[in-house]
Amino acid sequence: MKSTRTLKAAGLVLIAVVLGMLTVQGSYALWNTSTGANLGTVQAASFQVDLADAVTGQHTNMTTANGTAATLALTTMPAGVIIPGDSTSATYAGVQVTNLSDAGGDFTIRATTSAPVVRTGSSLAGSLVIKVVTATTLAQCSQADTFKNAVPNAPAAVDISKGATGAFCFQITLDASMPANLSGQTAQIAIPITVNQL
Amino acid sequence: MNKFAKGAIATGVGVILLVGGGGTLATWNQTNTASMGSVVAGNLNLSSAAGVWTNAAGTVVNVASYKVVPGDVLTYKQTLTVTLTGDLMTAKLSVDGATAANGFDTNATVATTFATPDKPGTPVVPGTAVTTDTVLLPTTTPQVINATTTFTFKKSTTAQVATNASVNLNAIGYRLDQQAPVNSNNL
Numbered sequence: 001m002k003s004t005r006t007l008k009a010a011g012l013v014l015i016a017v018v019l020g021m022l023t024v025q026g027s028y029a030l031w032n033t034s035t036g037a038n039l040g041t042v043q044a045a046s047f048q049v050d051l052a053d054a055v056t057g058q059h060t061n062m063t064t065a066n067g068t069a070a071t072l073a074l075t076t077m078p079a080g081v082i083i084p085g086d087s088t089s090a091t092y093a094g095v096q097v098t099n100l101s102d103a104g105g106d107f108t109i110r111a112t113t114s115a116p117v118v119r120t121g122s123s124l125a126g127s128l129v130i131k132v133v134t135a136t137t138l139a140q141c142s143q144a145d146t147f148k149n150a151v152p153n154a155p156a157a158v159d160i161s162k163g164a165t166g167a168f169c170f171q172i173t174l175d176a177s178m179p180a181n182l183s184g185q186t187a188q189i190a191i192p193i194t195v196n197q198l
Numbered sequence: 199m200n201k202f203a204k205g206a207i208a209t210g211v212g213v214i215l216l217v218g219g220g221g222t223l224a225t226w227n228q229t230n231t232a233s234m235g236s237v238v239a240g241n242l243n244l245s246s247a248a249g250v251w252t253n254a255a256g257t258v259v260n261v262a263s264y265k266v267v268p269g270d271v272l273t274y275k276q277t278l279t280v281t282l283t284g285d286l287m288t289a290k291l292s293v294d295g296a297t298a299a300n301g302f303d304t305n306a307t308v309a310t311t312f313a314t315p316d317k318p319g320t321p322v323v324p325g326t327a328v329t330t331d332t333v334l335l336p337t338t339t340p341q342v343i344n345a346t347t348t349f350t351f352k353k354s355t356t357a358q359v360a361t362n363a364s365v366n367l368n369a370i371g372y373r374l375d376q377q378a379p380v381n382s383n384n385l
Contacts, residue, residue, distance in 0.1 A: 032374060040368065104263070
């Protein structure tokens with residue numbers, strides 16, 4: 001009797017142990033810890049270049065709000081007609097270029113003009129003599145001496161550091177060979193300016 | 199049957215009955231103290247000191263106000279203190295929460311590396327790289343590991359791509375994981 005009860009008890013214990021082993025299966029965790037680096041947020045600078053008319057002072061950002069290239073109509077000086085072949089009969093214009101980037105470090109740009117394009121009055125294109133030079137001040141734009149070494153239609157370039165300005169001056173004259181039947185016509189000249197980060 | 203026999207038989211039966219009635223028996227026993235001593239747990243800890251950002255020129259910058267441009271490389275350096283104790287303790291160090299330079303798309307990269315400190319002298323002996331495969335061992339005093347995170351704004355970025363972009367790097371951290379000892383239990 002006693003031995004029978006003993007055997008029964010032993011049998012029950014054995015089962016319990018087996019169950020315990022089965023339910024303990026799964027992954028185990030070891031020690032681990034972590035700490036933050038507290039790096040913060042890195043921000044990119046803007047790429048803002050301002051153009052200003054030498055005569056009117058009108059400003060525009062080179063890029064419009066929708067990301068397209070802006071156009072700045074320059075006022076010529078002096079106003080009036082240009083006489084073909086007369087070097088003293090010229091009209092001038094100028095634009096100031098300002099590097100407005102908020103870059104944290106050095107950020108120098110190079111502004112470069114491209115070949116002038118006559119948009120209207122294209123018949124005058126062959127007679128227009130357009131010179132583009134760089135200058136340190138806009139006041140130089142109305143002085144003939146500023147252009148004495150310039151090559152017609154040649155590009156000009158100026159490097160402008162962050163927060164600084166540069167200037168392009170334009171001189172337009174008429175070639176002496178301009179046909180007389182073109183007298184009285186007007187022309188609109190577009191001069192592209194491209195700015196690149198150096 | 200005489201009286202003596204009857205008495206003896208009665209006593210014998212009584213004695214037998216007493217013996218068969220159970221009860222505990224006391225046998226020799228002895229106790230002794232095991233003197234096993236104390237079991238002390240080891241330690242695993244990781245802490246980071248404040249870091250410093252510098253630009254490619256080596257100038258310390260405040261990332262909250264410094265604006266990057268294509269070609270910029272910002273470097274963040276900070277020291278980590280690793281505490282490992284335990285006779286079978288080993289651990290590995292890794293970067294936690296690493297992120298791509300999201301606001302910059304593919305125009306910037308973020309990378310973190312670890313190394314032991316340079317050994318001063320003439321010449322200075324550069325520290326040894328600590329990778330995610332490097333097994334760190336216990337030391338009697340906490341060990342220092344230098345963490346370096348580099349943000350690179352690719353110079354090949356064109357037009358006005360990623361101007362005014364930003365990337366939040368605050369999710370990046372460091373993780374220290376104990377490695378399982380040989381013959382470890384599964385409890």
